[in-house]
Amino acid sequence: MPFDLEDLYRDLHSHPELSFAETRTAGLAAARLRELGLDVTEGVGRTGVVGVLANGAGPVVHLRADMDALPVTEATGLDYASTQRAVGPDGVEVGVMHACGHDMHVTWLLGALERLVATRDRWSGTVVAVFQPAEETIGGAREMVADGLVDRFPHADVVLGQHLAPLPAGVASVTSGPAMAGADTLTITMHGRGGHGSRPQSTIDPVLAAASAVVRLQSIVSREVAPGALAVVTVGSLHAGTKSNIIPAEATMGVSVRSVDADVRATLLDGIRRIVAAEATASGMTEPPTVVVDETVAATVNDPEATARVRAALETRFGAERVIDIGTLTGSEDVHELATAAGAPLVYWFVGGVDPETFSRAAAAGRVEQEIPTNHSPFFAPVLHPTIEHGVETLVTAAMEWVGRR
């Protein structure tokens, strides 16, 4: 019985696995790679898989697909919807769902390898399939690099990858330079002095200090960054106190920062530190705020020259009208860490998965934002066709641009 990509996708979608727990997915990928005759290594970076397709002299192309799902309870109502649950890192059981399309990424990459194997007499070089764990939590790429991805396998001349996006199926978006923002995650605690709610004069109110900081942080983006530069400072969580009539001793904020430019990033981080410290002082706090950078991921920056080659190849293959440029996204990725570690150029692009008619109707009504479920939504559900075929084709087209033609 021939291998069927749609069956594979349905199966993966029904069996989502959280970050660094992608054992079943990795096993399926490895098995299929072996069927295709690749040299397969499992357990690269805990649950990652690397398959090498050596096909004579020529450039080495790394094709990357990430594998992990999200702690989201699926609400699509599809017959292949996930009913899986898992215990997340915080010990609480949650629903698990491929709400970001990594199931499709795995499908595309296996489909592309099938095609590259089938057409191996038409090209020469090496294709390395990289099935990465833990992109959602940022860390999988780092882990694979730490585990020898660069040294143990043929050295990449280019790293290519693609992501499913809420664009019309059949359309790809390629952006030169920054394709996705970098992100920093901070936890900031303001240290006041608690007391009875009726006696504020004997306290240092951390609720007011944190509120003032939240308000004042807005000015970093509005005043300190060049207009038009990508910059986000979001206070996503703020927690203080247990009762109305008790002034607590502390207030804690969770802050997410987005940028693509290093100077802008420095401005944002410096500004945050400066402002929370100053607001603590304004409140009369004697202890400075605690600022912990929980996580940092760089921007995903496409190499301009390599990107131009991919764009040209896709335009030639699909027509210019099907290769758009939606610009820099403010979300973040870790694919670039694979390229950076190898010193290779990166090209990372987006492939649509929405029924084109549905998309057109929403667009005509100006309601794309409202009607098209985006990545991470419990309703995220790509149409299978032509999404599967188109994504395989874009990946093959890009890869073929790099290897030697015979």
Added chain:
Amino acid sequence: MPFDLEDLYRDLHSHPELSFAETRTAGLAAARLRELGLDVTEGVGRTGVVGVLANGAGPVVHLRADMDALPVTEATGLDYASTQRAVGPDGVEVGVMHACGHDMHVTWLLGALERLVATRDRWSGTVVAVFQPAEETIGGAREMVADGLVDRFPHADVVLGQHLAPLPAGVASVTSGPAMAGADTLTITMHGRGGHGSRPQSTIDPVLAAASAVVRLQSIVSREVAPGALAVVTVGSLHAGTKSNIIPAEATMGVSVRSVDADVRATLLDGIRRIVAAEATASGMTEPPTVVVDETVAATVNDPEATARVRAALETRFGAERVIDIGTLTGSEDVHELATAAGAPLVYWFVGGVDPETFSRAAAAGRVEQEIPTNHSPFFAPVLHPTIEHGVETLVTAAMEWVGRR
């Protein structure tokens, strides 16, 4: 063996009971009242106790002591410290402690009755002992009134009560007019629209809206209330969001309001409603904030004429230098509900429980606030002597001012 007030106090302190769970305390009080020959009714307002000492024609004086303890884990290190634990209203087990001195209030009242019984040939009239449950949660007085306190027992000509305070033992503080503030407790929720932390433009950020409201609320006290009027608006809790990079849909604030004057109270409550609504509008929220008044308790206002009589009696008995006036406290009480229900004047005063030398040393160093544990502190620990004797004497002195002398 004679009844010993110090033993009683130590026993009560070791066996604190939460609001409306004061069954052991009530049982002890009722038993002692019966020993003294009073007509005793238990279960008035769930766990309250009323004892009537009818002693011929003359005025009816209600003497009130509250009985409940607090969900605080004692840290005094006393040999009679509480080790009790209990399940609080929210289902969580907590330490329980007489951290507000209601054990002393019960002791004083039983001691005063002992004295009034012993000296019954010197006065005529009726003394009603009211052991009230659930002052800490506000509700015990209400419950006793609802259960017939006014109608089923001799009607009060005056309601007297006293509270243990971090003043030197041997000193009482009597304030005419407002002695303690009224309080309103509000829960306010700002309704935004959640989304990804990197895409604020598709959200309505409730963290910023709530922070702006907290900041703006300060102006009610600073600008809308006459300088010198007692007014407090405390945002004691603020909770929003779960992760740095997810903008939540809601933010919730717990607000405590204090005032003594009805117009000031109206200004504060109107101002809060107006400001949170306006800040929601400023954020572009379409749903107005939800504002729930969880609880309201009026100010404790002493009757000027009755207070002057009590002050004069105490000054005569103890000397003017031991009867001070610390002014209106911003904390709240429900003793006044007993007086209001009866249409009787109220006099409620404070009795010191701190070792006078300790107090003097702290005062000389300007460190009273830092060194003397106040009510609700896990270190709150009155000296037993002369606190017990002095509080019995102040209560007897005030009661004797009202009943007829023979």
Added chain:
Amino acid sequence: MPFDLEDLYRDLHSHPELSFAETRTAGLAAARLRELGLDVTEGVGRTGVVGVLANGAGPVVHLRADMDALPVTEATGLDYASTQRAVGPDGVEVGVMHACGHDMHVTWLLGALERLVATRDRWSGTVVAVFQPAEETIGGAREMVADGLVDRFPHADVVLGQHLAPLPAGVASVTSGPAMAGADTLTITMHGRGGHGSRPQSTIDPVLAAASAVVRLQSIVSREVAPGALAVVTVGSLHAGTKSNIIPAEATMGVSVRSVDADVRATLLDGIRRIVAAEATASGMTEPPTVVVDETVAATVNDPEATARVRAALETRFGAERVIDIGTLTGSEDVHELATAAGAPLVYWFVGGVDPETFSRAAAAGRVEQEIPTNHSPFFAPVLHPTIEHGVETLVTAAMEWVGRR
């Protein structure tokens, strides 16, 4: 033709003079004092006048009236309304009006002296009439003291004074302790870096910094001062920039602070300095804000014992219902500097000037604030009778309480 107080008042009202320019007023006062036989010294503290009425052995009572008018254009429509104009200290010509009743103060004091001279056989001691310049700008008292008021004239055993107020004519208000607040006036400049309005990133925006400071300053009164303590922090002026599209280099705030308690005052001033410095830091300013204290005047604090004597004397003379207590006013005065310099007790009270029926109607409608023009209003216009007679009588009554009766 006998001297007529009403004629005098109308004349003074029609001829108001600004601070330290009260030459005509001083001349009229000096002339009348001489007519009455007093020993008169002019030019004490620039335009001040001192008249001594020595009447045998006994206490020395200083009676003080201030003389200056305000840069307000009168709008009363009275036939004796002021049409005067003058060049103010800033070089701009303005209307001048006795909008604070100092014309009445001069009238009262001359009327009182007339009575004290007429009844000199009934008392013994010395009365010193002090006609003070420049109360409105604070400085006149200081100037008279610097010019030898204490040393060159009989030393005060008590300083008495009274102020016209929007109370019913025939009523006086006497407050023990703080009768009027102290005031500090500050000018604060935030030093940013200017630039083009379209390039905020190359500037440090002082408008935002100053705005943030204004908002944050509210929290001093709302959080740092004990509820019920008198405290005001008003930013009365804020000026920055010339054009919408130029970010200026500086923003300047005029701040007025009111308090009666020294600790509260320190809290307010420290808080202001701390907050503006912190807000400058929050904005990334490298130069700290400039904070200049332009002027400081202490609270007007009545001596409790002396005040009790004055109150008792007024109550005996007018009935207790005509001697009220409106509590501490938040406005400021410099009369206390005369008492402080002499080491003498001060009693300073308020005398009503509003038609009692008009006042009652407004009070019944809860519209006193809206309908009764207050001091400094261009509509301020006391009824002449019984205001003149009542104020003379209150001043004589208070003075007679001090001198020896024969």
Added chain:
Amino acid sequence: MPFDLEDLYRDLHSHPELSFAETRTAGLAAARLRELGLDVTEGVGRTGVVGVLANGAGPVVHLRADMDALPVTEATGLDYASTQRAVGPDGVEVGVMHACGHDMHVTWLLGALERLVATRDRWSGTVVAVFQPAEETIGGAREMVADGLVDRFPHADVVLGQHLAPLPAGVASVTSGPAMAGADTLTITMHGRGGHGSRPQSTIDPVLAAASAVVRLQSIVSREVAPGALAVVTVGSLHAGTKSNIIPAEATMGVSVRSVDADVRATLLDGIRRIVAAEATASGMTEPPTVVVDETVAATVNDPEATARVRAALETRFGAERVIDIGTLTGSEDVHELATAAGAPLVYWFVGGVDPETFSRAAAAGRVEQEIPTNHSPFFAPVLHPTIEHGVETLVTAAMEWVGRR
């Protein structure tokens, strides 16, 4: 004696004229155009000049130079520095300086016409020289259009123009699409209720309301606009009050708004209106704020196709390394109104005027922003060579791209 461009530039620089007062400049331009044989019309849009160089069949190219100077006092110390002074629109005398390079623009355009006349046998078509008044105040383009620029003169097939910029001399920057932002200027007044600074409770404080609005306005850019979209909201001026101790009745803000996208602009303007209205409500103001849009100028958007032609021509002429793209500037212009009125494509670019070595040194030190005086600076001083020659050449090159070659 031959006409000398450097002499012309020095002369223009020494004789700057404010907007709509460019009579001397216009006269010099008209005279030179006549010398060159053009058909000249003066007084088009008050002080504008139009010269037509008809050279046979072919496209009509409009070349625009603006002429007005700024109310800036020159500080360059150049021997040809301006010492001119003039009375500005607000009646105050100010220094006048060509601080934005319009003197160079006039020089370039006259130099280009000289060249086009000299080479007229090599091209065919019509070149229209447009010397526009009052760009600095926005209004000159509008005035020329209103005065018949489109109908009275050969109809433009393209409108070309160039602006002197702080780039290295010899370099031009060409940006497709938005080259400069649009601007809206607003005056916003908050209507409170004034009163004495010591009695805030009887007032509605407009200083606090305006300050709160300034703070809250920051959130429009930080939260409501897509990250990376060009958006500026600057409160350039804020004025309220006259004295520290008087709470004023009003506060007035001057606001400058920048954007290139129509949706972003709507978000900014809607957000401003919403927030100032909400902050007025938060303050308890009954009268909504007054919001006046004083001026609106659209973004300067270059036609992509026409821009590509100009860029290609310049790259061919000067080499690609001397044609850069600095992206959208946040400053504003009205040149696009000439193109919009004609329905013609616009190409507007920037030409460097800084000594290349000076620029390189500053760039290497990362101090371009600090060391290179920008437009509107009193130190703005282009090097004369090769700035003059290069700007003439870029203008001729672009114009020649459009006319027919023979």
